[in-house]
Amino acid sequence: MNTLKTLLVDDEPSAIEGLAIRLAAFAEVEIIGQAGTVDQALTFINQCAPDLIFLDIEMPGKSGFELVRQLQPEACPAIVFVTAFHQYAVQAFEVRALDYLLKPVKTERLAEAIARVSDSLYRPASKQQLLAAVDQLQQREQQITPGTEPDYSIHQDKLVIQDGHQPVQLIPYTDILWIDAAGDYMCVHTQNDTFVMRARMKGLIKETLPACFLRIHKSTIVNLKHITRLEPLNNSEYHAILSNQKTLKVSRTFSRELKVRLT
Structure with missing residues (x-):
């Protein structure tokens, strides 16, 4: 039996302990790590690549939603959300075939979630699905009716993001480290x-982003000014190490142009 390498993410040690005790009854689950913050979880994910994450939504500083936004689209693990939200709110997850557990976690419900992840026909939700679920859940919680597609534009040397249920964001291009895509969503990462x-990525590259941005993967754009070094991999692929020590994969398709642009 293939085991599911599992990470538990919750800011309450007692919650992690309780979930770990319950998971001990499932031979297919191997707990390989615990994290109390989003930053700790991201470090662990980059180093150990878990198959499954039990993710608390409400945490101080950065929520579980922020962790979802930071995940690399090409290596998105299966996620089971753990939440205290009322069941009407998490219907946003159900309609996109995502799973969740309501606190306090019941063993019977935990078994259902694990069976679903373990099912040979199950495919982990993509980052696009996760972001769409997060978006819908936040809209439900705020009781805001989704509007039309948000606008994004250039304001001098800034990217302007106008989202219907969020404040207008003006992000200097110099502050953007990388951007990754998840279907109709783009995640713009700063320090x-x-x-x-x-x-859409195609629209950003052709119409919006300045020349210092380059596509390095089918789902990733990087700000060349923030690349500190390249580490070679097999088959002419690379890891690009950014100024904040973030590691991004450079696919073979885009590696040649990247090397030319950096020299």
Whole structure:
């Protein structure tokens, strides 16, 4: 039996302990790590690549939603959300075939979630699905009716994100480290924040982003000014290491142009 390498993410040690005790009854689950913050979880994910994450939504500083936004689209693990939200709110997850557990976690419900993840026909939700669920859940919680597609534009040297249920964001291009795509969503990453907008990568590259941005993967754009070094992999692929120590994969398709642009 293939085991599911599992990470538990919750800011309450007692919640992690309780979930770990319950998970001990499932031979297919191997707990390989615990994290109390989003930053700790991201470090662990980059190093150990878990198959499954039990993710608390409400945490101080950065929520579980922020972790979802930071995940690399090409290596998105299966996620089971753990939440204290009332069941009407998490219907946003159900309609996109995502799973969740309501606190306090019941063993019977935990078994259902694990069976679903373990099912050979199950495919982990993509980052696009996760972001769409997060978006819908936040809209339900705020009781705001979704509007039209949000606008994004250039304001001098800034990217302007106008989302129907969020304040207008003006992000200097110099502050953007990388951008990754998840279908109709784009995650814009700075040193300390991640901003989500509805947009297509092709439109950003052709119409919006300045020349210092380059596509390095089918789902990733990087600001060349923030690359500190390249680490070679197999088959002419690379890891690009950014100024904040973030590691991004450079696919073979885009590696040649990247090397030319950096030299």
